[in-house]
């Protein structure tokens with residue numbers, strides 16, 4: 001399976017979970033991948049895993065929200081791996097609160113990571129993508145490039161997720177606009193809205209376990225009680241959570257040449 005041979009991908013937040021599985025899947029199809037994460041060790045470990053398997057990868061650790069990061073991430077692909085064909089906006093985390101308990105700082109942090117950072121990354125990639133497409137068309141060749149934006153089923157109205165869902169819904173609007181703007185450059189821009197996927201973000205907590213972390217200086221509650229997890233699982237047609245590999249499979253579908261005529265779409269990947 002090497003349908004993505006010669007392609008270069010960047011996947012934000014690919015040190016863990018869905019992003020990691022997507023990076024490994026793209027690499028297994030022949031793509032070279034730039035791995036990003038807030039956690040430099042996690043990013044390096046995934047890059048090392050790809051290289052150990054015979055692929056091409058490098059790590060570009062950093063916070064996607066930080067000004068200037070997007071330009072550095074794009075440059076890592078172009079200068080380090082020789083191009084840029086696939087962009088996966090995946091990095092994210094969830095901070096919750098009922099609307100009356102949501103300070104500006106929490107709401108803004110969710111918009112920053114889920115909407116502003118993807119916008120900045122696409123803006124930073126635009127000059128390269130537009131000029132590469134022009135050059136390739138003039139030479140009578142080229143291929144479709146791909147953007148996959150990771151949204152969430154929470155946009156349907158998950159309680160306590162005002163900032164998170166607003167960012168993830170905004171990302172759907174951004175998907176549609178960039179699909180329109182980049183169609184002439186032969187770029188497919190789609191979004192995947194995941195339902196319950198079993199990652200450290202929400203996997204059930206063992207008796208007495210807490211999985212709280214500090215992300216960018218703020219407390220983030222990870223994990224669900226087993227009862228809540230089972231309740232959410234029971235609401236889809238398969239009665240179970242998806243795996244990171246199943247989530248990555250949907251991202252991969254939008255990166256393949258087989259999806260070259262699909263753009264501006266939002267697909268629910270939720271069982």
Ligand SMILES: NC(=O)c1ccc[n+]([C@@H]2O[C@H](COP(=O)([O-])OP(=O)(O)OC[C@H]3O[C@@H](n4cnc5c(N)ncnc54)[C@H](O)[C@@H]3O)[C@@H](O)[C@H]2O)c1
Nearest residue numbers: 013016017018037038063064090091092152194196197199
């Ligand atoms: N797991 C689910 O059920 C689910 C459902 C819907 C949407 N999502 C979305 O899928 C994406 C991946 O989530 P996951 O479940 O794999 O979580 P995860 O916590 O396993 O992985 C997310 C990774 O992103 C990184 N990250 C977070 N903020 C970052 C930042 N500012 N800069 C760089 N890296 C950052 C984290 O360090 C982590 O390694 C997120 O956007 C999330 O909102 C997940």
